[in-house]
Amino acid sequence: MKRIFPRLAGWLIMAASALCAEAQAPAPPMPGPIPNEATAATREVNRAQLAGLSQTDQQDFEAAQRGLIEATPDLTIPGPSGTPAFTLKGYEFLANKQAPDTVNPALWRHARLNMASGLFKVTERVYQVRGHDMSNITIVEGDTGLIVTDSLTTTETARAAMALYFKHRPQRPVVALIYSHSHIDHFGGARGVISGEDVAAGKVQVIAPAGFMQEALSENVIAGNAMSRRAMYQFGLVLPRGERGMVDAGLGKPGVNGTISLIPPTVAVEKPLETRRIDGVDIVFELTPGAEAPAEMIMYYPQFRVLNMAEITTQGMHNLLPMRGALVRNALAWSKYIGGALQRYGTVSDVLIAQHNWPVWDGERIRDFLKKQRDTYKFLHDQTVRLLNHGYVAGEIAEIIKMPPALAQDMSTRAFYGDLKNNIKAVYQRYLGYYDGNPINLEALPPVPAALKTVEYMGGADAVLKRAREDYAKGDYRWVAQVTSQLVFADPSNRAARELAADAYEQIGYQQESATARNAFLEGALELRNGLPKLPSYSAAAPDVIRAMPLDMYFDYLGVRLDGDKALGKILVVNWQLTDTRQNYVLNLENSALTYIADSQAPNADVTLIMTRDTLDEISLRKTTFPAALQAGQIVVTGRREKLAELMGMFDTFTLGFPMIEPRPALHAGD
Numbered sequence: 084m085k086r087i088f089p090r091l092a093g094w095l096i097m098a099a100s101a102l103c104a105e106a107q108a109p110a111p112p113m114p115g116p117i118p119n120e121a122t123a124a125t126r127e128v129n130r131a132q133l134a135g136l137s138q139t140d141q142q143d144f145e146a147a148q149r150g151l152i153e154a155t156p157d158l159t160i161p162g163p164s165g166t167p168a169f170t171l172k173g174y175e176f177l178a179n180k181q182a183p184d185t186v187n188p189a190l191w192r193h194a195r196l197n198m199a200s201g202l203f204k205v206t207e208r209v210y211q212v213r214g215h216d217m218s219n220i221t222i223v224e225g226d227t228g229l230i231v232t233d234s235l236t237t238t239e240t241a242r243a244a245m246a247l248y249f250k251h252r253p254q255r256p257v258v259a260l261i262y263s264h265s266h267i268d269h270f271g272g273a274r275g276v277i278s279g280e281d282v283a284a285g286k287v288q289v290i291a292p293a294g295f296m297q298e299a300l301s302e303n304v305i306a307g308n309a310m311s312r313r314a315m316y317q318f319g320l321v322l323p324r325g326e327r328g329m330v331d332a333g334l335g336k337p338g339v340n341g342t343i344s345l346i347p348p349t350v351a352v353e354k355p356l357e358t359r360r361i362d363g364v365d366i367v368f369e370l371t372p373g374a375e376a377p378a379e380m381i382m383y384y385p386q387f388r389v390l391n392m393a394e395i396t397t398q399g400m401h402n403l404l405p406m407r408g409a410l411v412r413n414a415l416a417w418s419k420y421i422g423g424a425l426q427r428y429g430t431v432s433d434v435l436i437a438q439h440n441w442p443v444w445d446g447e448r449i450r451d452f453l454k455k456q457r458d459t460y461k462f463l464h465d466q467t468v469r470l471l472n473h474g475y476v477a478g479e480i481a482e483i484i485k486m487p488p489a490l491a492q493d494m495s496t497r498a499f500y501g502d503l504k505n506n507i508k509a510v511y512q513r514y515l516g517y518y519d520g521n522p523i524n525l526e527a528l529p530p531v532p533a534a535l536k537t538v539e540y541m542g543g544a545d546a547v548l549k550r551a552r553e554d555y556a557k558g559d560y561r562w563v564a565q566v567t568s569q570l571v572f573a574d575p576s577n578r579a580a581r582e583l584a585a586d587a588y589e590q591i592g593y594q595q596e597s598a599t600a601r602n603a604f605l606e607g608a609l610e611l612r613n614g615l616p617k618l619p620s621y622s623a624a625a626p627d628v629i630r631a632m633p634l635d636m637y638f639d640y641l642g643v644r645l646d647g648d649k650a651l652g653k654i655l656v657v658n659w660q661l662t663d664t665r666q667n668y669v670l671n672l673e674n675s676a677l678t679y680i681a682d683s684q685a686p687n688a689d690v691t692l693i694m695t696r697d698t699l700d701e702i703s704l705r706k707t708t709f710p711a712a713l714q715a716g717q718i719v720v721t722g723r724r725e726k727l728a729e730l731m732g733m734f735d736t737f738t739l740g741f742p743m744i745e746p747r748p749a750l751h752a753g754d
């Protein structure tokens with residue numbers, strides 16, 4: 084099963100930025116049953132969708148190709164140990180204009196557009212490399228050197244993108260690297276663009292929005308393991324590429340591997356709106372926190388009449404809550420940022436670029452695009468809140484709201500990355516939370532006991548299956564998936580139930596317009612058929628990320644690893660002294676809760692640990708272990724050593740391969 088793991092890399096990288104740095108090669112197609120064809124019902128749904136699409140609409144295809152200097156359709160970027168960091172191989176089937184019955188035709192069109200790969204001239208002195216990663220790199224030519232915005236996900240993809248640029252343009256030094264926001268697909272390749280030495284020597288500025296480091300480091304730490312696993316569904320990381328599998332991820336092609344890096348910013352953009360001149364280029368920076376990312380900024384280049392919307396706009400509706408899990412985003416603020424950009428730059432821009440997908444050209448189209456993006460998030464927000472104020476709950480609102488025709492028919496606001504229903508539920512969650520107000524949902528049975536009772540009341544699994552098959556034949560896949568999922572939770576060894584559930588998940592997946600929803604359903608189908616993929620419990624961490632992590636974050640994470648049962652009744656006080664960074668911490672365990680006090684030492688500590696931050700990092704990076712470091716004298720312990728051993732025995736390790744579509748094992752079974 085080892086060969087299943089490699090495709091993960093992309094998301095190991097995307098989600099668990101703090102935890103995972105290295106990844107492996109794309110996997111060969113999964114073993115197990117071959118996916119089904121589209122059923123008659125799915126064909127009908129997808130053909131009806133096709134009827135709603137304009138067949139003559141070439142505008143986006145032209146926009147995606149405009150300014151092309153060199154196309155790289157067969158791109159494969161080598162990764163560490165000879166495995167590709169990124170490859171477009173396996174997507175040849177997307178050359179067909181005609182959508183197959185197994186892919187929503189609007190998504191098919193979008194997946195084809197995201198195949199544009201190469202170096203593009205945006206305008207005089209502004210270039211982009213696209214299709215070398217899931218995200219784009221933007222290169223602005225200053226008076227003496229280059230101003231690069233975003234460094235892709237890994238050093239390998241970033242280096243390849245820069246090499247393509249230098250193949251066609253003069254070899255000039257990078258004088259500034261700008262991180263548009265705190266997501267790893269926009270900074271992970273920093274060392275592929277610049278070197279830490281040049282930054283230290285003052286030759287390169289690294290510019291980022293206020294709060295960048297904190298957010299870049301923290302988003303995927305506390306819940307990182309669960310996010311990584313859930314991201315496998317969002318990005319379909321073990322799905323084989325093909326008409327019945329992976330076609331796209333909305334923002335671009337997923338599956339980026341390689342080496343993650345992070346060079347801390349030297350300049351923080353703190354004001355909501357400020358203009359800086361960098362190497363002769365004026366850049367208006369405008370902060371947009373709390374929307375697509377907790378720390379983000381858009382940029383306007385007045386000399387070139389270019390607007391860079393970072394990831395605040397994409398070609399399609401974005402996520403208010405990614406399926407991997409995250410703190411829910413603010414649709415209202417998001418809409419306002421786009422409205423502000425329209426107001427300030429709508430009449431002074433000739434081209435709108437972003438750090439994903441392709442540009443929007445010409446003033447009128449830019450204004451139309453920004454208006455529709457603005458109104459998409461506003462409409463979603465306002466209508467959801469209106470309906471929740473009428474008392475409807477999330478699942479009901481998601482069925483009621485239909486985007487107005489002007490937005491629904493516009494490809495630039497369709498949900499190719501986000502998912503409309505999921506976004507509506509996200510707005511509900513932001514204001515009201517998971518609880519829908521019906522008290523039983525404070526005390527509802529969890530999945531397995533609820534499924535057992537339901538199946539029993541329904542007359543047993545065979546009776547349920549019989550009726551579910553009848554509904555499947557009618558194309559009622561949502562209900563069939565829902566009820567057969569209950570059968571699987573009642574009895575995960577029920578092969579017939581798993582197969583019917585997989586068949587239903589798959590047809591739902593084939594009908595989805597959202598790439599991420601499609602990926603989720605197809606991944607679910609795959610696991611229903613083949614069982615859990617075997618996944619490693621740990622992947623090498625990114626040294627830059629570990630070294631930059633504040634100690635508070637380290638101890639916060641240690642806290643969530645504490646097994647409350649093992650800690651029952653234990654009281655323990657540990658002094659930590661980091662000699663090189665001169666940091667002192669007191670770690671306090673009582674009531675099964677681990678707390679800490681910074682800049683302090685307890686006189687009554689059970690044990691004192693003295694080490695360097697370097698040693699702590701080496702342990703985090705798994706270059707050494709705690710006992711080995713002790714033995715080597717890298718850690719000095721005074722006081723009651725046995726107390727330390729006791730504490731170390733209370734921490735959980737997390738495994739990535741936990742079940743998603745079937746019962747979770749009893750706690751500790753996998754320890």
Ligand SMILES: [Zn+2]
Pocket residue numbers: 218266268269334394439
């Ligand atoms: Zn991104």
